[in-house]
Amino acid sequence: MREERPVIALDFPNFEQVKDFLALFPSDERLYVKVGMELYYAVGPEMLAYIKRLGHSIFLDLKLHDIPNTVESAMRVLADFGVDMTNVHAAGGVEMMKAAKRGLGDSAKLIAVTQLTSTSEEQMRDYQNIQSSLKESVLHYAQKTYEAGLDGVVCSAQEAAAIKQVTSDDFICLTPGIRPQGAAAGDQKRVVSPADAYRIGSDYIVVGRPITQATDPVAAYREIYKEWNQL
Template sequence: MREERPIIALDFPSFDDVKDFLEHFPEDEKLYVKIGMEFFYAIGPEIVHYLKGLGHSIFLDLKLHDIPNTVRSAMSVLGTFGIDMVTVHAAGGVEMMSEAKKVLGNQAKLVAVTQLTSTSEEDMRDCQNIQTTVQESVVNYARKAKEAGLDGVVCSAQEVELIKAATAADFLCVTPGIRPAGSAIGDQKRVMTPQEAHQIGSDYIVVGRPIIQAANPWDAYHEIKKQWNS
């Protein structure tokens, strides 16, 4: 089922910054927020418990990538946090992803990062020595994530149709790199507007700077939410 709320990437360096940001929203507005590495490493599990206590849904984007046993052990801890979704790297392999899913179970959705939306085809071929197209690499990772029993993948919205065709209609596609029409794309390479992501079949969209750096985050959030659900 498609999530109607855009996921807000809380890319802040401090707890106070997040508290200040949330002041822009009514208390009864229950958000879906993403906690990434910078924020989690700076604050720790306390930030997860704080946000869950406010009634918000949590996408914990830590992109676990290690040997299967280590990822399994780490996921057994993260699964106790009450999170709603969490990430591993598909490059870790089927066994690693499968072990993570086994220990997480139905406590949260588990999705695999395919190719980062900041990765260009030139970068992929040069640094990763993957001599295919980005789309072929992403679809291959999606198939492997499906094989491992995961709920879906993180991908560019540009790859959603291909992934759904290669896996299943209900295989989740979580799409960062979302930018409203006319906004700066920053360091993202493969971007799409909220309306385009909806039309293409994304299940979740992740939006950071267009909301958190807006003069009025509440207005920016609702405009993107309106576009996403249009």
């Protein structure tokens, strides 16, 4: 279940920058990349088709959250794009998540966002009026995601072990907010290093700026790969 490749967040504003970045890597190397809202809204399905032609795996990070019928219909569209994983917001509820699963079918893995790694406990209580602890909220959303039959969740690595205890060992914990030792946290609140994510039990890690904004992105990727795989 664990993915050895760090998932690279392609947080670029346009197609040309993505092409330039991917061209830095050997043509026979198969990466796992994340396409988020900024890039998808700027370029659309053409970007996904290009990345797949290069042989890379794609996590399409659009975080769908709407009424069940709308999400199911949207997932039917996404099922034709050939992505390897996509997601919804667990806050949409069990029925919405089940509808998303019906729409996507078996074409890709489907996971749900619990609490964003940029959200602190204080913000959760203030903005969302959830008065439990942040960990309790994450575990609740993870259990509901498991109940809905999805493949896993997006969560902080700090919560991965506890999530597996209330779901199953096969339940995917994909963890953004990964920063190598010494890297700036940026707008992320709950961050861990690749080595810590490995020890805690993350299945996938997502790394963006420490790779994409590095002086040598390929070298930065290699170092994170080694740390994530304990090489």
